[in-house]
Amino acid sequence: MRHRVLSLALLALAVLAMPAYAGQGVPKPLVTIEQPGECVAPPEVIRRNHMDLLKHQRDKTLRDGQRGAKTSLNACIECHASKKTGSVLGSNENFCQGCHAYVAVTLDCFECHQPKTGMVKAAGAKP
């Protein structure tokens, strides 16, 4: 009897709590386009295929030495880095991290690649 009361109470609590979640889910990522204008491809293509575009290009650049391609990770970062932090990572408001956190996909590029802009001068390298 005691158990039944307890489980009923829990059920009631759960039902009461429902409207708070209903239709809300995980909040959609906040994608801020820092430099609105022409991207290298339409947003729907980029959304679905950006990883393939980057992967295809990385082999050509690294192995064949083809520089100045349309799709390069550095070019993405230059346009999309947050104006506040100068990075595409750091918070869920930032370009790469925002979406990747939403879809729960690990973002491995930046284990090696530099997510910040303006590092060229800091590293002492000439652009």
Next chain:
Amino acid sequence: MSESPKPEAGRRAFLGATAAATAAGLGFVALAPGVQLIRFAQAKAGMEGASSKVRWGMLIDTTRCATGCKECVAACATENAIEPSSGRPGQSSQWIRKIELKAEKTGHEISLPMMCQHCAEPPCVDVCPTGASFKRADGIVLVDRHTCIGCRYCMMACPYKARSFVHETLTEQNPEVPRGKGCVESCTLCVHRVDKGQQPACVEACNKSGHEAMLFGDLNDAAGAIAKRIATTPTSQVRADLRLDPGVRYQGI
């Protein structure tokens, strides 16, 4: 296609447009129906990539290399954002190092920089189990960090001890020189600069310091400064007996 009211016309228009686009892209010049002359299209700057006609190399004049001078090492560290390992100096990455040698009998001292020798027959490439270690068409030996699993076979295979393993998480990379924990790395001959027509950072620093002990260029270009120098002065490769044909040559050793 399904939306087109006349599928046949749609297909023809599509094929025609594709053929025209292909012809324009590849630089075909139609002389007569069925006869075409292929013209090399002018590629976008930098998009032609590494050419096998070029063999990048370096000549190091040890008679000009100053004992104690580490300008090349410092320039390399700045350019490629190489910082000493925190707490474990022995684990720091080393793309270029200075070596001081003394002949015991004569007391003659020489000083030279040692780095990846960019072999024509690189043993690091032979032993790599994943194909991450590779040689570019223009002779530059690199590590593809996307496929490197950090097994360090290449470090054992290299007779010049040119490669390093990254033990720690890095955050301050040069955007043009991606580096990261868990991968093997070595001198890239400043490939990102060479592709822009610049000299490697070490060579630039050596010239700037006034020693001018390092000369970079295309070994295959007979009219170039480096090919002329190696044709007229006696130079040697380190451990030439291994027949790896290094692209880095030394004078005065």
